[in-house]
Amino acid sequence: MDALHILIELTLMPLVAFVVGLFMVLMMRRIAARIQRRVGPPLLQPLYDILKLYGKQTQISHGILHDIGIIMAVGGYIAAETMLPVPGMNGIADKAGLITLAYVLMVPSLGLALGVGQCANPNGSIGISRALTAMLAYDIPFVIVIFGVAWQAGSNNLVDIIALQQVDGIASWGIVQTPLLAFAGLFALHAILGKHPFEIYIAPAEIATGPMVEMGGKYLGGLFVMQCFQLYTAGVIYTSLFLGGGENWLTFLVKSFAVVAVPICIAYLFPRFRTEDVVRLVWKWPVMLGLIGIAFVMN
Amino acid sequence: MTPLDYLLLLSLLTVVIALVAGHRSMGGVWLTFTYAAQLGGLMLMAGLTNQPDVITSSLSFTILGQSLTWRYDALSWYFALITISAGLLSTMYTAGDWGEKFRADGGNLWLLHVAIALNVLSMLILLGSGDLLTLFIGWELVSWASFLLMILAGGPSIQAAIRYITYAMGGAMAILAGLALIYGHTDSFTYPAAANILHSLSTAHLWAPLLLLTLGFGVKMALLPLHLWQAAAYAHTPGPGAAFLGAISSRMGLYALIVVLIQLVGLVRVIELPVLFSFISARDVLAWVAAFTIIFPTFTALRQNDARMLLAWHGIGQGGYMLLGLVMGDALGSAGGLMHVFNHATYQAALFFSVAAVVYRTGTADLNRLGGLVARMPLSFLAMLVGIIGLAGLPPMNGFVSKWLVYRSLMLEGEPLLFVAAVVGTLGTILSVYKLIHNMFLGQLRVEHENIREAPWSMTAPMLILSVVVFVTGLMPGLVLQWIAGIQATVGLPVIDYSLGGLDSAQGSLDMLWVVGVLFAGFGIGAVLFYSGGRTHRVHQLDNYAGGHFLSADIRYHYSDNFYPGLMRLIGPLYRYSFAWLESAVQSGLGLLSLSTQGFYRRVAPANYALVTAVLVLLWVML
Amino acid sequence: MIKDIPIIAEQAQQPRRTNPLAHVFDELMNFARSRSLFMLHYCTGCGAIELPPAMTSRFDMERLGIQPMVTPRQADILLVTGYVSIKTLKRIILTYEQMGSPKHVIGICSCTVNGGMYWQSYATAKKLDEYLPVDLYIAGCMPRPEAVISGLQKLIDNIKHGKSDNWKDYYQRYDHYLGNQQHLFGNNWQTPTDVIGEAREYGLFGPQTLGQHTELLESVQKPLQPLEMKL
């Protein structure tokens, strides 16, 4: 692969991720609206929001780390997108396996945590404390799932895992081969997205949107961009691990949107859990199912 | 004269200079130069890392028919490199204003210099040990040298140091017993003889020396359940001393364990060695001890309110990764475990330096009495940031690479539970290090800290050097992995197939050059996006959302105490302090034993003795 | 007595930027601004009760790109929904000053227009626009959700055509607003925000940004320098 080719891939992959992510955000808001019997926002609403936020004329900063936090949050996701193979483009997926991806995905959260820390707002700090607690909760089933899938495929490389699932159609998909792991993964995915009932760290009525409390203008805009990437990443990882990745762009997009739609459809039916209840719930069911799933896989 | 002789002589010279000039104001600077000279001496032996070779010292004794020899191989070289660098940077840190303030506050700067020099010397001697007897002698030297370093501050450190030396003596007794068992079989202390006899021993007979030696060396490693002494002992040592101890001291235990488990017994044997009456092997036991050593101390660290204690507890936890990787025994795992020694030393020293700088300026390491210092001490903040990313094991720092190797090895070996344990440790570390950096450097700056300044260069330079090392070896892990590969070849482990950016082998590939490159490219794009947005106006920290409330400087608006309340409501009741309980149970058991023995001797009750003797004799006659 | 200086209802139109690309960009941004409004509803009085129906399934504000937000930093519109007691007004002003521009104030309910049925109360501020640059009033005691929605649509129209620049008035005539605030709250009145500094930073100075009232403020103000990083 020549340098130009890989450079094109590295620029295209985050771009695609952003555009797809915009539509995923739209889908999320539309689904929420429909569940609440509303019409919901127009087609380009996510884009308008981001444009407006970046174009704010006066904005406040609490210091250089506040800025760097947002840069790291967005930049970390941009980097992570190049490790997620999409149809026709593998980026640097084969240079960084699943474990690396899982850890690179923590970089944006850490960056954001630093930025929020400098805002000196206790609501933000409480939000981060809760977000990290949630991370401690959902990452355990998530790594169990990663372990199971990597063991099943005999590789921790997403490209291999996808290729293996495409050997003979649906029968070789992860969701058919390892249904327990797939279910645990879906559960973990829901918690990763941080939607209700796992929305402990945003909690608008309680801690004033937690990490976002001092974020306005392009800071908030950066977080909106990050949300697009987050939805996209979640959808694509799950698709790659369990739904055979994408044979072509059409099936790829259909699968990814479907994956994201599942937790969202559930989310808006629930109120919010307390922090310890989130941890308890996530450490109980998905972990248990995941471990049983691994026991099946390893036999 | 071999290069090893030069090295040991230089180290001795350092001790002499410390003794003579340690109290002078320029003493620290001279010492820094002698440490640098030691590093140079070590570099003369750098060839060791390429071929499995040894350099022997011309110094040797013969005592009671046993010859004592010292020699360096790739393994010793690697540990010696970390030791001398830790000594160098700690002394550099001490040499400037920190030492002045330490002395002005009534500390004994001379003793601190001497103690660090003695530690380095004794560790170099230990690392050079060429047979079991010199290993034991070196071990004792190291124990007492670190005791000196721990106790010199007085106050609460005395209790901690005495606790340490109690454990260390217990460990030394176990080691001595283990050596005696081996000597009983061979009549020789040389490694080959010991290895031979250990190979030929039956399973049941191998357990005794193995257990004794592992326990003895495990004390220094602070393996569970022998870890209780470490955190307090390290945390109460004055700043640079704590950095030195945290960086390398307890890794001597790992060195000795490598000698015993891998070089003498052989890892294959350990893997096969079954625990009697069960289906698990010695390796499983060791791996689970390592896993618990990761988890429990890490979550204890999460509860600490003193920055130094928090770091010291993490030091114990990270030791678990090293052992876990090593006992996996494959190329990746052992490389990860060995590399983690280096990585841990670099970021742990940087973190202790940074905390010591904050203590130097503010006078406290209490996580509830600090905050917002990033605006005043940005370089210390930077060092701590790099350090915590390394400690938490996130890209792009070096801690990530070694942990990645351990994870990957656990995946390949098919150990899901150990893998989860390792990840839980990492996640707990992330939680606790964020609390550390948040409570010290982020959030609201207290009024009383408005006017403090960044620590002087003599203190920031060592930590920045370390930060650079942490980052560069994270970007190019091949730099360290080349030494690791040398060690693996020397001690007889499978050799890792490394490249500059990580590894590129059938077992999994990692190219940190790409990962870090893409990560920073991502940050670059993020920055372009960010700065293309509207202009920002820098505001005061009191211009803050408080639900419409008017903030003023006397309002404490910093969230610090009980940082993870939700988590603690769930796992708080699990902190049962059972290890502390175990320790006190052993303590009171020993107390009871000694009391009853005392009673046996003191209370003269000849009638009872006569009766007991008569009964025993009668029994003997009858049976 | 409060001097009754009329607020500038019609801003002088910003001259069109000559570069056609820049003009298109401005239009685009104005359009995006008009279609994405985050509102902070400061529920001071009875009028707040009309907002839930306006937001939820019956009228669904999200169709228009309007959604509720939680903190002033995130918000574009400050909805003041009813009578404003003097104590509340302090918080409203702080909240307004913490918002990022372009920001818009909407007074819902007659009470914000002229005091309404609380006209005789000693504890209630009568005209909101003496203290903050109000973009739009929605009168009524209380206005129905239809009125609220139509008022918001009017605001959207104004923003789209670049006619809703009252927030600049607050910077340009800060002295005037501050004077009225000081009259009400006393001479020690100050917020932890720095309006003058912001006006200086963004070039929003007007002839009345500084004056006797800001001098008074400076004489009593506790210094609020941002914590610059020091090496």
Ligand code: SF4
């Ligand atoms: S106008 Fe009427 S409904 Fe509105 S706040 Fe005043 S009294 Fe209440």
